[in-house]
Amino acid sequence: MCSCGSPLLARYDLEEVRAGLTKEDVAARAPDLWRYHELLPVRAPENVVTLGEGMTPLLALPAYGRELGVDDLLMKDEGLIPTGTFKARGAAVGVSRAYEVGVRKIAMPTNGNAGSAWATYAARAGMEALIAMPIAAPEICRREVKVVGAELKLIDGLIGDAGAWVREELAKRDGYQDVSTLKEPYRIEGKKTMGLEIAEQLGWKLPDVILYPTGGGVGLIGIWKALAELASLGWVEGPMPRLVAVQATGCAPIVQAWEKGLPESEAWVDAQTVAFGITVPKALGDFLVLQAIAETDGCAVAVDDDEILAAQRRVAELEGSFICPEGAANFAAVRRLRESGWIKAGEQVVALNTGTGLKYPETVPL
Ligand SMILES: *Cc1c(COP(=O)(O)O)cnc(C)c1O
Numbered sequence: 001m002c003s004c005g006s007p008l009l010a011r012y013d014l015e016e017v018r019a020g021l022t023k024e025d026v027a028a029r030a031p032d033l034w035r036y037h038e039l040l041p042v043r044a045p046e047n048v049v050t051l052g053e054g055m056t057p058l059l060a061l062p063a064y065g066r067e068l069g070v071d072d073l074l075m076k077d078e079g080l081i082p083t084g085t086f087k088a089r090g091a092a093v094g095v096s097r098a099y100e101v102g103v104r105k106i107a108m109p110t111n112g113n114a115g116s117a118w119a120t121y122a123a124r125a126g127m128e129a130l131i132a133m134p135i136a137a138p139e140i141c142r143r144e145v146k147v148v149g150a151e152l153k154l155i156d157g158l159i160g161d162a163g164a165w166v167r168e169e170l171a172k173r174d175g176y177q178d179v180s181t182l183k184e185p186y187r188i189e190g191k192k193t194m195g196l197e198i199a200e201q202l203g204w205k206l207p208d209v210i211l212y213p214t215g216g217g218v219g220l221i222g223i224w225k226a227l228a229e230l231a232s233l234g235w236v237e238g239p240m241p242r243l244v245a246v247q248a249t250g251c252a253p254i255v256q257a258w259e260k261g262l263p264e265s266e267a268w269v270d271a272q273t274v275a276f277g278i279t280v281p282k283a284l285g286d287f288l289v290l291q292a293i294a295e296t297d298g299c300a301v302a303v304d305d306d307e308i309l310a311a312q313r314r315v316a317e318l319e320g321s322f323i324c325p326e327g328a329a330n331f332a333a334v335r336r337l338r339e340s341g342w343i344k345a346g347e348q349v350v351a352l353n354t355g356t357g358l359k360y361p362e363t364v365p366l
Helices: 014-020 023-027 033-039 062-068 087-100 113-125 139-147 159-172 187-201 218-233 253-260 286-295 305-319 325-339
Strands: 058-060 072-077 105-109 128-134 151-155 176-178 209-213 242-248 299-303 348-353
Touching (some): 023 187, 105 113, 105 159, 113 139, 139 151, 151 159, 187 218, 209 325, 218 242, 242 253, 242 286, 299 305, 299 325
Parallel strands (some): 072 348, 105 176, 209 348, 242 299
Antiparallel strands (some): 058 072
């Protein structure tokens, strides 16, 4: 983080990358996110901490798409990645780069999935991890943190309270790096690889619309950054996909700011939704999310928990895929945006499923 309080972003010499790298070079590499290493911050291959993350499927959803009136509906399925959510991307790149610059102990507040991912990659790197998560976070995330031997602190509050605890605790401890969202610039570099993969998987042609379930918004900012870098390399052309930030009505600060035309969000009071991964009352990078959706002619949409759970059930019934509630929020938003005409007939729509439904067994009544 900059001393002014704003996030820092990594930049690359894209002229040099352009001169030395071709799409064919990338195509010949192993199917993981390190195939884009020229656009990632880790310098030496021996510092890469990997569990084989990346190159998740970009699946057509023909039956569900037909039901919604979106014939070309695709799902980027992050359920098939180590730790079961796309948080593995941020953790793989963030932990690798932290290791490279000499960090051996990390600490972070989390809603659950980021904590389990960072604890897992820290274990792989031989690093210590201190993870603070709300007491209401899913039990599975606690167990994941425990099994890899990380230190777990349960907080009676929300993610912001966990963040405050970490800051206080680190004042008393030596040698820890605070790797909270956007306080270090490398997590977003890992998350941006979703954008690189979508472009490559579509033959370096961009879709019309990309939807993202937005908590801190790091994935959405990352995808925007990735597509801008690909445009600078001359690897993609034409208009950017319209980026859609999807939130739950129980915690929709970015949607509220968007609707009011504000440059940043106001902290949401009494945040609560079944899609706990997007329960972020005030995101540090909110202004970047709002900028990304404005500059791409996108929008921000809130859907309620009933719509989320109905979409989760319908995708499973029609397509055989058990997605997470955050991912399901995207599909509820596709339905709304198609009904309102914002998504037009014939448009190609990519929705991120950010994790596997297997991490959320309680979302399905028996
Ligand atoms: C963290 C998380 C999100 C939100 O990601 P941000 O990049 O912080 O907006 C969405 N879905 C799942 C499953 C998550 O764990």
